[in-house]
Amino acid sequence: MTQNEPIVVMKGITIEFPGVKALDGVDLRLYPGEVHALMGENGAGKSTMIKALTGVYKIDAGSITVEGKPQTFNGTGDAQNAGIATVYQEVNLCTNLSIGENVMLGHEVRGPLGINWKKTHQEARKYLDQMGLGHLDPHAPLNSISIAMQQLVAIARAMVIDAKVLILDEPTSSLDANEVQDLFAIMRKVRDSGVAILFVSHFLDQIYEITDRLTILRNGQFIKEVMTKDTPRNELISMMIGKSAEELSQIGAKKERRAIGADEKPIVSVKGLGRKGSIQPTDLDIYAGEVVGFAGLLGSGRTELGRLLYGADKPETGTYKLNGNQVSINDPHTALKHRIAYSTENRRDEGIIGDLTVRENILIALQAIRGMFKPIPKKEADEIVDKYMKELNVRPADPNKLIKNLSGGNQQKVLIARWLATHPELLILDEPTRGIDIGAKAEIQQAVLDLAEQGMGVVFISSELEEVVRLSDNIEVLKDRRKIAELENDATVSQETIVDTIASNNAGKEA
Incomplete structure (x- = not known):
């Protein structure tokens, strides 16, 4: 499959921003008929490298050749003209246009009277057929198909420019398992046609399933180029984070389940807590120093239950006791007053405030609790920010x-710092490790264990069953927006236990 000469050779690429060297002499070779993964932690330089190859950033030193020809990219148009196409995580298409118009955008078939829409849609059909998307109607509105299908349409559009290189930046982050397999089928078609694919993903299983070759970066520097099949996972992880596999496995060791004393009272005790169309009435106890995992498939009700505990959604049924006292948690401000904090799964839209500083993002929840007329003294604010x-x-x-x-x-990490600054008794973390690199993931997992060790109650919501099992004392298993089981997490519990619990539960059966 691999030909002898690479299509793209990036040699000694260096890019500097004020006060930081984002890339320091990095090499990358992309071969025709290969899927090549660019690996590294967030901040390793992957995005900067892609932007150098796509003409978004000008390089300060080094060289780029495409098919043996030296290239100087002064913009994205230059890169596209050289045959380099990119499909980003956030699909950049026009939802108000048809599928065919999106495929042919900028390459419409023209006639003496302007664009010939009939022939344009016929050409779009040809490219859709090549991608195995013949079932899509080129005349249908783009917004009539799923995000996953829109991503495949974006790849078809990339093929219109006769791409030699296709860059896929985190294309699977919002796809389910079946959609990922559909994408991989398209990727294999494109690869087998002789195109070089550069693939960026945080999902190691996917990396090992679809890629042929890996280039590892760390702190803006080139570490190694290896063949995927010849590289054990622990070796890859060690190269990415600069820690040995042994150090990493210690962070991830499954914790001993915390013993609850007979006379110990829970921090939070809810009975029949529910909301129509969101989550069926649920019973749950959470103790100080305990990590409670919420496990289930997408749409199981994990997030919905977390939002009810925090008051982000108002409960319609049930009772809520906090340290034995009846309370009404109907909104986030009340929850924070009662020392309950919630870190959302939607980090970008509901979590960070992008145009504020790290400092301001850390302090904003604490300031909200104290009120606008009681500003946090500078000395205290400095100490809080520095500490976390x-x-x-x-x-x-x-x-x-x-x-x-x-x-x-x-x-x-800044979002977690924001909530820790409020000194919560209960911290609800919804997908805190989704879409982040392995090193940061390990640090956040260790932070969860440390917080529980210090006596905080933690709700840990994750779609990754393996980390739920490793970190939790108790696991609440959810399915079809209801709790179906509570597992005491001991040595007998595994990912397979949770999967079997979900699979064996009858949808109509009461929890």
Whole structure:
């Protein structure tokens, strides 16, 4: 499958921004008929490398050749003209146009009277057929198909420019398992046609399933180029994070289940807590120093239950006791007053405030609790920000940077710092490790264990069953928006236990 000569050779690529060297002499070779993964933690330089190859950033040193010809990219148009196409995580299509118009955008078939729409849609059909998307109607509105299908349409559009290189940046982050397999089928078609594919993903299982070759970056530097099949996972992880596999496995060791004393009272005890169309009435107890995992498939009700506990959604049924006292948690402000904090799964839209600094993002919840007329004294604010930035290893260690310029993993750490600054008794973390690199994920997992060790109650919601099993004392299993089981997490519990519990439960059976 692999030909002898690479299509793209990037040699010694260096890019500097004020005060930081984002890339320092990085090499990358892309071969025809291969899927090549660019690997590294957030902040390793992957995005900067892609932007150098696509003409978004000008390089300060180094060289780029495509099919043996030296290239100087002064913009994205130059890169496209050289045969380099990109499909980003957020699909950049026009939902108000038809599927066919999106496929042919900028390459419409023209006649003496302007665009010939009939022939344009016929051409679009040809490219859709090549991608195995013949079932799509080129005349149908783009917004009539799923996000996953829109992503495949974006790949078809990339093929219109006769791409030699196709860059897929986190294309699977919002896809379910079946949609991922549909995408991989298209990727294999494109690969087998001789195109070089550069694939970026945080999902190691996917990396090992679809890629042929890996290039590893760390802290803006080239570490190694390896063949995927010849590289054990622990070796890859060690190269990415600069820690040994042994160090990493210690962070991820399954914890001993915390023993609850006979006379111990829960921090939170809810009975029949529910909301129509959101989550069926649910009973749940959460104790100090305990990590309670919420496990289930997409749409199971994990997030909905977390939002009810925080008051982000108002419960319609049930009772809520906090340290034995009846309370009404009907909104987030009340929850914060009662020392209950919630970190959303939608980090970008509901979590960070991108145009504020790291410092401002950390302090905003605490300031909201105290009120606008009681500003946090500067000395106290400095101490809070410094404490949590150090404890959570937020990088770069500059609280005056805009949070939108931080990597996803560091944004997540800042969000956790925000809620820790309110000194919660109960911290609800919804998908805190989704879409972040392995090193940051391990640090956040360790932080969860440390918080529980210090006596905080933690709700840990994750679609990754393996980390739920490793971190939790108790696991609440949800399915079809209701709790179906509660598992005491001991040595007998595994990912398979949860999967079997979900699979064996009858949809109509009461929890």
